[in-house]
Amino acid sequence: MAYRRTRLLLAAALSAVALATTACSGGAGDDTNIALRMTVWTTDKNQLALFDSIAAEYRKAHPEVASVKFDVVPGDTSAYSAALTTQMSGGNPPDLAWILERDAPDFVQSGALTNLKPTLDATAGYNAGELVPSATRLWTKDDSLFAYPFSTSPFGMFYNKNLLTQAGVTETPDQLLASGKWTWDAAKQIATQVAARDTGKAGLVVREFEYKQWVLLASVWRGFGADAWGPDGKTCGFASPEMTSAMTFLHQAIFTDKALPGPGTTADFFAGESGLTIAQISRAGLLKAKPFDWGIVPLPAGPKANAQVIGQAGIGVPVKGKHAKAAADFLAFFTNPANSAKLGQYFPPARDSLINAATLAKANPLFSQEQLQNVVVNGIKTGAVLPSHTGSARIASLVQSALDPMWKPDANVPAALAGVCQAIDPVLSR
Numbered sequence: 362m363a364y365r366r367t368r369l370l371l372a373a374a375l376s377a378v379a380l381a382t383t384a385c386s387g388g389a390g391d392d393t394n395i396a397l398r399m400t401v402w403t404t405d406k407n408q409l410a411l412f413d414s415i416a417a418e419y420r421k422a423h424p425e426v427a428s429v430k431f432d433v434v435p436g437d438t439s440a441y442s443a444a445l446t447t448q449m450s451g452g453n454p455p456d457l458a459w460i461l462e463r464d465a466p467d468f469v470q471s472g473a474l475t476n477l478k479p480t481l482d483a484t485a486g487y488n489a490g491e492l493v494p495s496a497t498r499l500w501t502k503d504d505s506l507f508a509y510p511f512s513t514s515p516f517g518m519f520y521n522k523n524l525l526t527q528a529g530v531t532e533t534p535d536q537l538l539a540s541g542k543w544t545w546d547a548a549k550q551i552a553t554q555v556a557a558r559d560t561g562k563a564g565l566v567v568r569e570f571e572y573k574q575w576v577l578l579a580s581v582w583r584g585f586g587a588d589a590w591g592p593d594g595k596t597c598g599f600a601s602p603e604m605t606s607a608m609t610f611l612h613q614a615i616f617t618d619k620a621l622p623g624p625g626t627t628a629d630f631f632a633g634e635s636g637l638t639i640a641q642i643s644r645a646g647l648l649k650a651k652p653f654d655w656g657i658v659p660l661p662a663g664p665k666a667n668a669q670v671i672g673q674a675g676i677g678v679p680v681k682g683k684h685a686k687a688a689a690d691f692l693a694f695f696t697n698p699a700n701s702a703k704l705g706q707y708f709p710p711a712r713d714s715l716i717n718a719a720t721l722a723k724a725n726p727l728f729s730q731e732q733l734q735n736v737v738v739n740g741i742k743t744g745a746v747l748p749s750h751t752g753s754a755r756i757a758s759l760v761q762s763a764l765d766p767m768w769k770p771d772a773n774v775p776a777a778l779a780g781v782c783q784a785i786d787p788v789l790s791r
Contacts, residue, residue, distance in 0.1 A: 399457035454681040456688040462673035465499040466751040475678040476505040480689040496711035508675030512708035514641040515740025522654035524636040552620035555636030563628035563635035564620040584663020589748040597782035669744030759784040
């Protein structure tokens with residue numbers, strides 16, 4: 362499958378980068394007429410316009426920088442990562458790169474990125490000391506910082522108030538949250554009720570999961586006390602009792618209760634096609650036109666934990682880039698306190714001074730302060746980032762393949778999960 366091929370390409374390309382990298386950063390030509398290029402995953406025109414405005418402000422004070430181009434690389438996360446690492450291992454490396462959290466260990470460990478700490482520490486007014494350690498952890502090795510976590514975005518549960526009312530739902534997720542009854546069982550009940558109306562609307566959608574991006578199911582697992590592997594990264598967690606409970610819950614929700622659309626069926630919450638969706642809060646921009654009344658709450662509590670999950674993206678400077686010094690300097694400007702506040706309307710910041718509802722509300726008019734406190738502030742402070750691991754491309758491919766038998770009505774869930782561990786144990790133990 363294309364997904365598996367692109368994930369395998371990530372590992373191969375990073376290996377090539379590591380072999381080609383020297384201990385010295387790039388930087389040849391950091392003098393005049395510098396053209397910087399940053400690969401980005403977003404295609405959102407408003408986000409790109411903000412990027413351009415920050416770059417234009419930077420260039421006013423830096424005439425040696427002739428241009429800053431934000432190079433959009435479309436596609437899903439695996440395709441983006443493969444395209445990025447192909448550029449880095451080939452003859453066309455970007456000067457700055459948007460890197461997804463699941464690939465962080467590979468990029469950090471490979472030696473493909475420049476240590477940003479000296480530049481950030483030396484930049485006047487940057488205040489690197491206020492960067493939240495939990496946000497920078499993935500991007501840190503020893504005392505070096507290899508990417509800035511410019512987006513630390515919790516997952517939340519969006520809900521369509523109109524569809525819930527039409528389905529006869531008597532207590533909204535907000536009301537359930539206020540009464541301490543916002544659980545995965547309650548969410549499943551609401552989703553089942555919406556889907557049962559036979560109007561073509563889905564109940565609950567895990568955005569972008571599509572029975573491929575299995576890592577997004579961490580938004581469910583962790584409430585059951587489960588995770589893909591242990592803290593040391595060497596022990597498979599898929600065959601644990603907690604994971605078996607979580608995946609049995611999901612299997613029943615999909616195939617028995619019809620609360621989630623089955624394989625091969627898609628539904629876009631933001632187009633009004635489902636009652637609930639699990640998505641990062643940055644997706645709220647899709648609701649600016651107010652297509653329906655909506656709300657957002659934290660992820661539901663599970664039987665073992667009230668666990669929140671964070672997606673994260675970092676910006677790194679490839680050592681093979683032509684202008685690594687200038688790129689690091691622009692990155693320091695792009696992520697300084699003032700610009701982090703501007704970016705905060707789309708990308709929750711990693712700065713302690715900005716992680717409060719009152720400050721975030723200034724840049725996020727779509728949300729109430731209560732929503733920002735419950736979902737964003739509490740999510741960042743208490744949540745954990747999506748699973749990541751060295752060799753992520755190989756592991757992702759193996760897990761997806763081993764989970765395929767589970768996405769059938771008559772699946773043996775424990776057997777499928779045992780198969781996942783059998784597949785990835787040799788890779789985890791390396």
